[in-house]
Amino acid sequence: MSTRQHTALPKARTLIEALPWLTRHHGKTVVIKFGGNAMVDEELKAAFAQDVVFLRHAGLRPVVVHGGGPQISAQLDRLGLTSEFKAGLRVTTPETMDVVRMVLAGQVQRELVGLLNQHGPLAVGMTGEDAHLMTATKRWADVDGERVDIGRVGDVSAVEPGAVRALLDDGRIPVISSIARSADDEHVYNVNADTAAAALAAALGAETLMVLTDVEGLYADWPRSDDVISRLTVSELEKLLPDLASGMVPKMEGCLHAVRQGVRTARVIDGRVQHAILLEIFTDEGIGTMVVPDEGEHA
Numbered sequence: 001m002s003t004r005q006h007t008a009l010p011k012a013r014t015l016i017e018a019l020p021w022l023t024r025h026h027g028k029t030v031v032i033k034f035g036g037n038a039m040v041d042e043e044l045k046a047a048f049a050q051d052v053v054f055l056r057h058a059g060l061r062p063v064v065v066h067g068g069g070p071q072i073s074a075q076l077d078r079l080g081l082t083s084e085f086k087a088g089l090r091v092t093t094p095e096t097m098d099v100v101r102m103v104l105a106g107q108v109q110r111e112l113v114g115l116l117n118q119h120g121p122l123a124v125g126m127t128g129e130d131a132h133l134m135t136a137t138k139r140w141a142d143v144d145g146e147r148v149d150i151g152r153v154g155d156v157s158a159v160e161p162g163a164v165r166a167l168l169d170d171g172r173i174p175v176i177s178s179i180a181r182s183a184d185d186e187h188v189y190n191v192n193a194d195t196a197a198a199a200l201a202a203a204l205g206a207e208t209l210m211v212l213t214d215v216e217g218l219y220a221d222w223p224r225s226d227d228v229i230s231r232l233t234v235s236e237l238e239k240l241l242p243d244l245a246s247g248m249v250p251k252m253e254g255c256l257h258a259v260r261q262g263v264r265t266a267r268v269i270d271g272r273v274q275h276a277i278l279l280e281i282f283t284d285e286g287i288g289t290m291v292v293p294d295e296g297e298h299a
């Protein structure tokens, strides 16, 4: 009897290799934050959409929260307005807020929804304003120990995840812009997208928060070295937080918050690498930086 050599055998083996990961994560919610800096390359964006759709078809419940800092700055520049950041947060006047809302909800979110929906009627876009998803209170920046007014920047004070859950139950992929309502509905707030993703992951009881950015992960001694910290507990991260700078502050604060609130792992991964999300499936320890609970917590 002759056995036929099937050329597709290595592909079948690869699929089987993914089985333990897929079994472990089946039915689990994964909140994926896609940063504006990782979003500047067309091929990367298309690969990101493929990964998210793959997760959805593999039985996970992916939720996308997107940023768009560079895209907002470019539009402000076109309008002759300046971009100013304090402690990693955009100083947001009412005029700036109009641009933030227009760019995030009208441009970046639409583009991601379009890319995902090339694979079927899956993605539905919303902002934190929709169905009271996110309510925020005014956030002040801490600059050298001083409390500084940065305008319409908000911190998430409440999340009503019902609408997102309903979309997930319906098999959709929610794509969420980081804008929140104020409790009195007088205006809207600009929320850092890392902060929004973390709040949402916590409220949804997500298994994982994945933050895609434009560096390999959290560098131990940035900018002097590029040694990536591959794993740290929330207590270790808490000690490190005061030494962090710029964009890493809301990211790592978000990871800390999410894991403290019961999210099993939070990861910062390199969104410049094609298929960064799927690489997670095939590497035991994962890539980038992983934040885990302290030993003995959420058993």
Ligand SMILES: Nc1ncnc2c1ncn2[C@@H]1O[C@H](COP(=O)(O)OP(=O)(O)O)[C@@H](O)[C@H]1O
Pocket: 034, 035, 036, 037, 038, 067, 069, 194, 212, 213, 214, 215, 217, 218, 219, 220, 221, 222, 244, 245, 246, 247, 248
């Ligand atoms: N310890 C650190 N490790 C890695 N990156 C850091 C660190 N501290 C500050 N950064 C900066 O944070 C940036 C990522 O944050 P940000 O620019 O807000 O990205 P995103 O658009 O993905 O949210 C990096 O490009 C890097 O310049």
Ligand SMILES: CC(=O)N[C@@H](CCC(=O)OP(=O)(O)O)C(=O)O
Pocket: 034, 035, 036, 037, 066, 067, 068, 069, 070, 072, 088, 089, 090, 100, 153, 154, 178, 190, 191, 192, 193, 194
């Ligand atoms: C308050 C604040 O800073 N909001 C951010 C919202 C977008 C964002 O966070 O985008 P990235 O993830 O690409 O940085 C901003 O206005 O740029």
